[in-house]
Amino acid sequence: MATILVVDDHDMTRTMINRRLSAKGYSILEASSGSVGVRLFQDNDVDLVILDFMMKTLNGMQTFEKMKEIKPSVPCVMVTAYAHAGLVKQFMQDGGADFMVKPIREDFERRIGAACPL
16 A cells, blocks of 8 residues: 655645545545654655645745655655746756646546556
């Protein structure tokens, strides 16, 4: 079973992603902040990370950079309502696996499956 770490400061978003991906057979870890996400990432065998961008303390890019230092081979997907073209470009150039804009659409599970096959 593949394990996905969901890092988002909104409880409802984490819960919705957890439900949708658990139903597909993924094991889900949840973090409510970038710093908690980095700790969970370091302490667990994670196959994919889903990150929000707008979070307190560490934003999604800062969290992504810290995770890349720890385990650079783990793919990360940014899922955020903040879709500035410069952010998308930077994230993808820095090794991001995919970038999705909230609200989460019907192709979410397919795109996650492409980044992290079961």
